[in-house]
Amino acid sequence: MKQYRTHLLVCAGTGCVSSGAFALKDALEKEIAGRGLKDEVLVVTTGCNGFCERGPILIVHPDNIFYQRLTPADVPYLVEEHLLKGRPVPKHMYVPSAGIEPVPRMSDIDFFKHQRLIVLRNRGRIDPEKVEEYIAYDGYEALAKALTAMTPEAVVAEVTASGLRGRGGAGFPTGRKWALCRREKASPKYIICNGDEGDPGAFMDRSVLEADPHAVIEGMVIGAKAIGAAKGFVYIRDEYPLAVARMGIAIGQAKERGLLGENILGSGFDFDLEIVRGAGAFVSGEETALIASIEGQRAFPRQRPPYPAQQGLWGKPTVINNVETWANVASIIRRGAAWFSSLGTETSKGTKIFSLVGKIKNTGLVEVPMGIRLRDIIFGIGGGIPGGREFKAIQIGGPSGGCIPKDLLDLPVDYESLTQAGAMMGSGGMIVMDQDTCMVDIALYFLRFTQEESCGKCAPCRIGTRQMAEILARITAGEGSLEDIKKLETLALTVKQGSLCGLGQTAPNPVLSTLRYFREEYLAHISEKRCPARVCKNLITFFIEPEKCVGCLLCLKNCPANAISGERKKVHVIDQAACIKCGACFNVCPAKIQAVAKYTGEEGRALLDERPAPAEP
């Protein structure tokens, strides 16, 4: 292989691609050719680095310099300075906050510094479309070990001893699941990788599939050998075309190299892997529903037991694990259970990937040891809340999870602590909310979500979620009563206990957790007709502060309802009767003017009283 003095690693994850990674790559290649550096510098595309918000990202290897938000126009200068003169360019580096010196090295950036990479170990350093790069970093070593030096029982025992638990939802011990399935007499057996990733706000599975598909394949082949399966399926969400494409390429390359297919690594073991695309239904991520979907049926869940490990795909014993779970397996086999279980807490071993999104400075994917405190994730890695706003809550576990308040920021992140706090590990979505997020609105958001996604098979889920969403809508409209809170709590219990599958059983969690920690926000909506976060349209009034308005016409031009009157250099006024509360004026008013304000409750109504009452929408 040819040696290059420098590799330019261009991140080609979904985030960076959207913000122009390929244009950057083309510009780099052109510039390097033009400068006669073609034999010294190689431009490589890699999988997602996780720091998506800063894209497009370029890492210069081996200098370990991290550049962010590059455009093709930045390239000539960057190449000249860094690659010809050896002077890294500070203006394209990460700056933690205004006034602080840029941080040149990737490993010194807070966002990366506190992470511990097992599943994402290859992120940003290999080209996911080249199997030889995966192999160069110990890839398929574990497979060779499992096939030639270990018995299937030993593999299961190793995974059990590692303490690995499912990363897709409930956290069931992976080794135990495999052992259950291995014990079953029926054949053939199947294994499935659950890449449906339905939790909105979570995208770690997408990233793993896109950045390191061979890690999933290797885990699956090892799993197949351990339980005695000859056929596997990777089920990937339809919304992830790049993941489907990369997985397809990886399967092809693994087959060519004898790492998949017949007589794997000459061991006599056969295993075939097929991709199945999902078709846009949240419930199809539930294991029994997913199995129905692979069978070509509608994704209706069914009663368990029997569990898929006993009777799964076509009634045969089936192990179904999440993408991240599978991607842990090879490392466990290669480095041993003791190594893996030295990370994490008593009951939650290893690392977990979280998607840190919402009102947070450093958005992206982070892999951290289990047991880390929420505070360290949000403030240590995430850099806290942007715009000088105040942290309010963090939502963990998606539609099955809950909102955790400020008081619990020192909570260790493990399966049990999160469940006790009313949230759930789920797939690891962490959505940060600040003072401008309304907790009742969030509860409504999730209940509308589950209601829409309920497959309708069982009544408690189908009807209960609808009723809960209706009540919440009433409260956010300022038409709720105290009685409604009681009704919500009773309904929540009924839906939790009566539903057939996990979707319904956990659907009330967002409501229960917000009622538990943010009850006063519910009461404000009900008793004072006030939305403390100033989100719920019915309860807020937009108002242009006359003493601040400079008469720039910006809001007036942007108002879709033509509800703003005024002239250049004259104070603008909102016609409250015509205002549709879209917030356009609030958003376009320049940050240094901030003349548009939102009022709620008594104050908001006082503003309305001066004018004709707004027409009913």
Add this chain to the structure above:
Amino acid sequence: MPRKKKTGTVASGTVFPVMKKAAPSPGRTAAREVIGKYGGRKRAVIQVLQDLQERFRWLSVETLEAVALELDVPLAHVYSVATFYKSFSLEPRGRHICTVCMGTACHVRGGTAVLEHFERRLGIPAGQTSPGGEVTLERVNCLGACALAPLAVVDGRYYGQMNESKANEVLKPILAGRDAPPASDKGPVD
């Protein structure tokens, strides 16, 4: 491939006449081709529909019938699958497709306001196609690009940090009836 069924029945009870073997329709030829790719396996019905939707942009009654006949499964089954999963469209979709993300990350960063803005600008509610067939507005629950929230996708290109004025820019050519502008780069879906 055996062809037993001469009519298919959908859930509503409507009976669709089905062509005899005469000249195969384009739908029929396409269905045969795609099914061949999946080795004629009945369980591949979802994948087959996906591929056909990719080709025709939506699934017509003729397409569903063709799939039922070629796969030799009841039309009711094909229809039940096509209506269950959200990615299938049983109505023609517009020349342009706008998708606004309604995932949680996008929601807390103002995704709802973005969707409403699209609805107003395009003059259609989410889930519908403009009368002339120019544009379809869709919503989606997370595209896995949450770091870019709020997110909108127009004709396969991802636009992050969406806001009113950015949306106006992106929609201008569509509203003017022309093609979308080249984005800063090509998105992951093309």
